[in-house]
Amino acid sequence: MKGSIKQRSPGSYSIILDLGKDPVTGKRRQKWHTFRGTKRGADIECARLITELEKNEYVEASKLTIGQWIDQWIEAGAPGRRRKKVSQRTLERYGQLLRTHIKPVLGHRLLQKLRAPEIDKLYADMAEAKLISARTQHHVHTVLGACLATAHRKGLISANPMLRVEQVPAPEQFDPDDDETDDIGEGLSENELAALITGFKPSGIFPAVVLAAATGARRNELLALRWTDLDADKKTLRIERALEQTKKFGIRIKPPKTKRGYRTIDLDDGTIAVLLKEKERQQRLCAGVPGDAKVDLSLIRLPHDALMFPALSVSFTTPRHPRNFSRDFADRIARLSEERAKQNLPGLTARFHDLRGIHATALLDAGVALHTVAQRIGDDPATLLRFYTKRKRSQQANEKLSETIKGLAAGFLSAG
Structure with missing residues (x-):
């Protein structure tokens, strides 16, 4: 490969690369490049282009911005x-x-x-x-x-x-504007978590808050759950879809982002009782039966694709708006903090997503193995390792997991 340089005007040069003869037409092939700067700069650029050609790394000049x-x-x-x-x-x-x-x-x-x-x-x-x-x-x-x-x-x-690039921005672990990031969020003590759960009992999103604290599931996973995902007899819950909110499609239900998102979670008796009570409430609404009326609920069928936490003002199959759900949670937290302030108690500064981090932290603190916790919450163990370092591991992970989940849920459900 050869190259030559011609000055076109002060500060402007043409770099001509000689590619030899075309094997088909026999015509001499050349590549022209414009360079603005000094003669030395043009020499350096010419040498760089020749090196790229020799290494088959040459890129055709383009006006693409x-x-x-x-x-x-x-x-x-x-x-x-x-x-x-x-x-x-x-x-x-x-x-x-x-x-x-x-x-x-x-x-x-x-x-x-x-x-x-x-x-x-x-x-x-x-x-x-x-x-x-x-x-x-x-x-x-x-x-x-x-x-x-x-x-x-x-x-x-x-x-x-x-x-x-040398000025690479360093990420933070917590972004208060993002409800679906996998950071550990704000930590709450056992008493504060119990106070939070108790404070949500009068709220319509109480069952979802309990399930989030008891499973570590993401908000958009919870809002996409159907009653058919719950097996009360086996005490398990399948997670195999999530909500997605986009400008193009609006709010829709889609599969999890990764294979880790597909999972079956063990539930404790207290959490199952809360969910079954919520299902009963929805069955009564579906049939128009008052809450104090005696009725055989087995005769009342919800739609097959009925959601656990739907937008009931619309239908049993219409998802709640994720942002509105998070706003309802934040508003309730604000009211609880005001009430606690009147009692000279510290406020509760938590997002809904923080329940995920609180759940994972509780399991890790109890000695449940990292990979077991990661599998339960549908996360990458490497991600957990970044956010939950210096945690203990249990040698009997499965037994410890079952005992810890039962004790965790029993603690915050029995309080108040």
């Missing part, structure tokens, strides 16, 4: 290393992060001209402005990295500038 590539990547479903499309909700989140934080700053730049120092400056400006949390900044970094990695795999750029 970063903004245009972001749109193409999102339109293609944001494929990653495995070339699989992400869920609709995740896709919309990716698009929102890139279009809000990347395109306004770097969207006009040519994709092939993007360099690591520009990304470093972007991250530094984001951190200085303090307009978004450190966790969101890290999400921006992760999504941008996936976007540029795909461009590199497709041969649109010769090298991924993310590999040279």
Whole structure:
């Protein structure tokens, strides 16, 4: 491979790469590149291009901008290393992060001209402005990295500038604006958890709060549960679907995001009693039978696909709005905190999602093995390992798990 440089005007050079003769037509092949800068800079760029050609890493010059590539990547479903499309909700989140934080700053730049120092400056400006949390900044970094990695795999750029970025935003463990992240959230003592559960007894979401505390299931998994998922005789609950809220499809029921999401959970007697009482209430509503009337409930059939915690104002099969559910929980927590303040007691600062972390923490503190807890809550053991370090492991995991779940639920259900 050979290359030559011609000055077109002060500060502007043409780099001509000689690729030899075409084996079919016999015509000489050349690649022209425009370079603006010094003569030394043009020499360095020429040498770099020749090296890429020799290593078969050469990328054709393109006018594609970063903004245009972001749109193409999102339109293609944001494929990653495995070339699989992400869920609709995740896709919309990716698009929102890139279009809000990347395109306004770097969207006009040519994709092939993007360099690591520009990304470093972007991250530094984001951190200085303090307009978004450190966790969101890290999400921006992760999504941008996936976007540029795909461009590199497709041969649109010769090298991924993310590999040279130095100002990588560090994630936080807790994001108060995200109800579905797998952080451990706020911890509550046993007495505080009991007070929280007791305080929700007058609330319509009491059964869901109890089930969350007793299983560590995610909010969107709980809201997608059907009564057919409960086997009261075997004391088990199947989790095999979740809600997804997207702009394109609205609220819909979908399979779990990963294989770990499919699982069967053991339940204690107290939690089953709460669920059966809720089912009885719904059966009476379905038949229009007053709560104090004696009736054979076995004759009252709910729809086969009836949800455990539906939007009853609509139907037994219509899911609750996830955000409204979390808002109802937050409003109730606020009222409980006000009541406790009047009694000179500390407030309860917890999100609904924190019940998941509280459940996992209780099991780990009791010595249940990490992989057993991870399987129960449908999480990656590596994720748990990051958030729950220095925890004990039980040598008799299954027996300890059963005893701990029974004791945990009995404690918060009997209080008050």
